[in-house]
Amino acid sequence: MSVRISVIGTGYLGATHAAGMAELGHDVIGVDTDEAKVRALASGQLPFFEPGLPELIAKHVAPGKLRFTTSLAEAADFADIHFVCVGTPQGESGAADLSHLHAVIDGLVPALGRNTLVVGKSTVPVGTAQSLLPRIAALAPSGVDVEVAWNPEFLREGHAVHDTLHPNRLVLGVSSPGAEWALRNVYATPIAEGSPVVVSNLPTAELVKVSANAFLATKISFINAMAELCELTGADVASLADALGHDDRIGRKFLGAGLGYGGGCLPKDVRALIARAEELGSGRSVEFLHGVDAINARRRDRVVEEALSVLRTVNGRAFGRVAVLGASFKPLSDDVRDSPALDVARRLSRAGAWVTVYDPQAAVPARSAAPELRYAANAVAACRKADVVLHLTEWAEFRDLDPRRLRDAARGRVLIDGRNSLDPSSWLAAGWDVRTLGTLVTQEPKAGTQPSLVGGRV
Numbered sequence: 001m002s003v004r005i006s007v008i009g010t011g012y013l014g015a016t017h018a019a020g021m022a023e024l025g026h027d028v029i030g031v032d033t034d035e036a037k038v039r040a041l042a043s044g045q046l047p048f049f050e051p052g053l054p055e056l057i058a059k060h061v062a063p064g065k066l067r068f069t070t071s072l073a074e075a076a077d078f079a080d081i082h083f084v085c086v087g088t089p090q091g092e093s094g095a096a097d098l099s100h101l102h103a104v105i106d107g108l109v110p111a112l113g114r115n116t117l118v119v120g121k122s123t124v125p126v127g128t129a130q131s132l133l134p135r136i137a138a139l140a141p142s143g144v145d146v147e148v149a150w151n152p153e154f155l156r157e158g159h160a161v162h163d164t165l166h167p168n169r170l171v172l173g174v175s176s177p178g179a180e181w182a183l184r185n186v187y188a189t190p191i192a193e194g195s196p197v198v199v200s201n202l203p204t205a206e207l208v209k210v211s212a213n214a215f216l217a218t219k220i221s222f223i224n225a226m227a228e229l230c231e232l233t234g235a236d237v238a239s240l241a242d243a244l245g246h247d248d249r250i251g252r253k254f255l256g257a258g259l260g261y262g263g264g265c266l267p268k269d270v271r272a273l274i275a276r277a278e279e280l281g282s283g284r285s286v287e288f289l290h291g292v293d294a295i296n297a298r299r300r301d302r303v304v305e306e307a308l309s310v311l312r313t314v315n316g317r318a319f320g321r322v323a324v325l326g327a328s329f330k331p332l333s334d335d336v337r338d339s340p341a342l343d344v345a346r347r348l349s350r351a352g353a354w355v356t357v358y359d360p361q362a363a364v365p366a367r368s369a370a371p372e373l374r375y376a377a378n379a380v381a382a383c384r385k386a387d388v389v390l391h392l393t394e395w396a397e398f399r400d401l402d403p404r405r406l407r408d409a410a411r412g413r414v415l416i417d418g419r420n421s422l423d424p425s426s427w428l429a430a431g432w433d434v435r436t437l438g439t440l441v442t443q444e445p446k447a448g449t450q451p452s453l454v455g456g457r458v
């Protein structure tokens with residue numbers, strides 16, 4: 001059954017959710033305070049890169065199934081269910097800043113004219129939904145019943161459309177059977193297609209999201225800790241991850257050792273969980289997350305130090321040219337928030353190096369976040385006269401690069417593969433000194449011979 005839905009906050013999460021809801025057959029209004037963004041979305045333009053999303057928005061804007069406004073009053077009038085998708089950025093203390101969420105409640109609730117379900121999708125500290133209830137009760141017009149539910153979002157950038165339409169689980173944090181029924185109705189299609197549903201109370205639903213991200217971060221830092229040991233002992237972290245991953249209690253996913261995690265979610269959620277646990281007087285419960293964060297930071301230090309070791313240093317200043325392949329925090333995204341690649345590039349630039357970056361999608365946001373760096377139009381141009389080449393975001397096109405062309409463009413011969421994802425044998429064959437993070441670099445075996453170990457780890 002088609003539902004009239006509003007999606008408040010049309011950033012990454014909200015724009016995707018609004019388009020996804022329209023695709024599931026609902027009538028959707030997206031709300032944002034940013035007029036320019038609203039105009040752009042209404043004409044099918046996205047202010048960020050996400051495969052398949054502009055097409056999905058255009059498909060539903062055309063027949064009027066999806067529209068956008070800056071007016072919360074219009075949304076209040078139109079919709080029966082309001083999804084709140086505003087940002088909860090990291091505040092000074094590491095705790096989440098809930099001011100956007102509060103502003104939505106303050107603007108929406110007094111405008112409501114009938115009984116309504118307000119569904120939080122934003123990532124929030126556990127206990128937030130409960131804390132909103134008195135605020136909502138104070139603002140709701142008399143006779144209007146406003147119920148709160150929490151339905152966290154697990155979409156991955158780069159796969160956002162797929163993850164929204166085919167969620168690998170739906171978590172419905174509700175306080176009444178009516179709210180559960182309403183949300184099951186919204187998600188009737190994916191539920192019919194087999195997406196598992198977990199119904200819980202509000203704090204559980206809130207905690208699922210941050211704990212899922214903290215767990216993923218822990219998995220990445222765990223394998224990066226093993227990579228540190230591999231570097232000291234001659235073990236190979238890629239084979240180790242394969243061997244661990246065959247145990248289906250562990251699983252191979254998120255055991256990709258390298259430069260570590262970044263982006264708008266994992267780093268922020270790890271710190272927000274620490275901050276919330278401390279606020280609750282239970283910092284010890286998540287003490288290990290400090291280690292997770294620290295291991296992640298050390299990976300970046302390691303790559304910076306290795307690159308600097310290749311450059312000439314005079315009075316503590318580095319001289320030389322560095323090519324950085326990748327600026328986004330991961331491939332298939334133009335997001336540079338807390339990007340390990342951009343962080344390393346900036347630190348090398350601050351140390352004195354002349355740093356040129358190439359990224360297939362993120363040049364514009366990278367340039368605005370790091371205007372002090374130079375940006376090239378392609379990988380070969382970035383590598384021109386470089387003393388060292390750093391591969392820091394594993395875009396598929398970097399795997400297809402011709403190492404001989406890059407060798408001819410560059411001045412030096414050192415490749416640091418911060419993502420352990422290039423094929424070392426073709427780079428070695430082209431004369432590169434290949435350095436990785438905890439993996440062994442071997443020459444491809446010729447038929448009938450054993451592979452030869454040629455060393456080369458960071």
Ligand code: UDX
Binds near residue numbers: 220262
């Ligand atoms: C994450 C969660 O996966 C998603 O469920 C949630 O809704 C939002 O946060 P996202 O931030 O889009 O999604 O990126 P993700 O694919 O999880 O990658 C996060 C970071 O971890 C990236 O920097 C990536 O390069 C890094 N990573 C991932 C590794 O270093 N190793 C791995 O094995 C996997």
